[in-house]
Amino acid sequence: MHWFWRATIAVVVSFLIWTAINVVFARMLSGSAFRNVPLQIGLSLVRCATPLVIFGLLTRWCTPVRIPPGHCQKCGYNLTGNVSGVCPECGEKI
Numbered sequence: 001m002h003w004f005w006r007a008t009i010a011v012v013v014s015f016l017i018w019t020a021i022n023v024v025f026a027r028m029l030s031g032s033a034f035r036n037v038p039l040q041i042g043l044s045l046v047r048c049a050t051p052l053v054i055f056g057l058l059t060r061w062c063t064p065v066r067i068p069p070g071h072c073q074k075c076g077y078n079l080t081g082n083v084s085g086v087c088p089e090c091g092e093k094i
């Protein structure tokens with residue numbers, strides 16, 4: 001998946017998450033907590049970090065794992081010295 005779509009999904013999902021949190025905890029975040037500056041700064045940092053975390057997770061989950069040459073393309077087993085033509089780990093034909 002292209003980075004642009006991962007970033008777009010991360011921003012939209014974090015927006016939806018924080019909108020839902022604001023709706024659910026509206027009473028708790030208003031009043032005295034609203035004037036608690038350290039709490040609000042902390043929440044802002046967490047809000048900013050949310051799309052970055054989602055972007056990182058999407059990158060990790062959506063990037064295909066590349067199996068290096070000389071390894072079984074099905075299971076990744078190292079086939080150095082293997083002359084049998086079959087992967088000893090999973091039975092895949094080489």
Ligand SMILES: [Zn+2]
Binds near residue numbers: 074087088089
């Ligand atoms: Zn294999």
